[in-house]
Amino acid sequence: MGSEFTLGLGRKKKKSALPEPFARLQDTVCRECQNLIPAAQLAKSLQVCPECGFHMPMHPYDRISTLVDEGSFEEFSQDLTSGNPISLTGYKEKLDQARGKSGINDAVVTGRGSIDGREAIFGIMSFQFLGGSMGSVVGEKITRAILAGAEEGSPVILVTASGGARMQEGIFSLMQMAKTSSAAALLDEAGIPLFIVLTHPTTGGVTASFAMLGDVAIAEPGALIGFAGQRVIEGTLKQKLPAGFQRAEFQQDQGFVDMVVPRENLRHTLSFLLQTHATENKGWMNR
Amino acid sequence: MDESVISNTIEEIKLLAEKENIDISRELDDLKTKYASSKGDTWEKVQLARRIDRPNTLDYINLICDDFIELHGDRHYGDDPAMIGGIGTVDGMSVTFIGHQRGHNLKENIARNYGWAYPEGYRKALRLAKQAEKFNRPVVTFIDTAGAYPGLESEERGIGEAIAVNLKAFSVLRVPILCFVIGEGGSGGALGIGVGDKIYMLENSIYSVISPEGFASILLRDPQRAQEAADLMKVTAQDVKEFGIIHDIIPEAPGGAHTDPSFTATKIKERIITDLKRLASRNPGQLIRYRSKKIREIGHFNENNEQAQDLFKIFTKAFSRS
């Protein structure tokens, strides 16, 4: 579908070359089983711990290269950077540090790409960037990605990883929950699917907004998914939480996740969803 | 005297009274307010916003409505006493009211779970909003919570999902929604009934992404620094208005809303009447477009690309069918 809007969403831009997948990986101690996993092995296993199966947080660019057709990805709004809305001392420095470490401007990468030839709009969050927290930039980029999907008639795939709202942006970060959710309402209006992939961890304000608004909600095995933090809940209850609480499998049992999909099968599952929601497969009555 | 000595002493008195089963919440609030006013504007407002004798949702409903009936339950799980709702008449108009409900003493607060709502509270709010939509009745919400209840059952029943669905549904509700932050507006639990056409805060209310205590313990690594956190976070009605996030501030009687509840109630009532008259000229499509545009504009970022300024056109187009 053609679009009269360019709006900096990258239609006119050349497709961006993604960095070499997993090139930044280092040997990592698995936080679940404490085994030291060599970088080469992690690259092969898509950062799933070969010892315990823990699905480690991924860099958005690495995630994108494991999902989209080679050379198909065009990034949106790459140059969006956060202001300092409540003039908080030290926030700019924190942002600079996070940028330097991650090589991205904020906690989400958005863009257009295809899986097995079917176009979709992607938003991939980065837990490594200030805990994947949602401030103005994350809110704006997710919103634009959703709007691009509504405008172009492309399904929207959002891969979440977040500790919640970005407190350093005060009330502005809270309002991004309303902003992203109101954008999701547009997809309903337009009949465009929103597919959510919940990865470890997805909590707080992201859980209480677009992350829980998917037409289909997929979770990675073992991912922590919830609203309140476990320490906060333990503080309220004055007792330890049961094992597996707020994990992906728990959320499936509770009815908030459609399916738990291991990382190696994610691309295939998304491809199936894109196929079954494709325009040519809608309208059973016309057959 | 050292700050922490005073607040620790207040805490000790509170614990002692609880042990002896004496309810001195009101006297404690007087102490806290007095102490806070010596500490500067922001902290005084935080204490005023949290006073146990501050007018709550049902107080305002009773002062504003000629008549009111409360409606219960989310039709899925149960009835949450921390979130109330119903139908009232204001100056001859039928209006759906929804709000967090706190108590005026320990007993009431325990019954109301201190205004910390469960998922069924947010689902009740949604049910009543949808009911209002069906009968073309405007919605007024009163926000007064430190947050959604952070507990085991709250998570089991999907508090995140319940809030998320409300944010989405309220943003495209086809009737006018007016929101008033009357006390403490804390986090997603406040926002869960806080999406509307007009957002107001009472003069001594606060609105924030996390409580000052939470901000202090996470970002300042010291829960004792809540006063400093409240200043840093800019949580007062005056701050939030300056940010352009709310439309206006509703004045309270001198000394705070608790000194003269009907003063503030009258101001709220006047605002409801004038707003609803004004919004009546908008059809549902226009209502949703303006509401979405306002939400969409909230954010503070830099961008080099001049092209990517406003996607309002997309909103306009998408809702041209409404």
Ligand SMILES: [Zn+2]
């Ligand atoms: Zn492991």
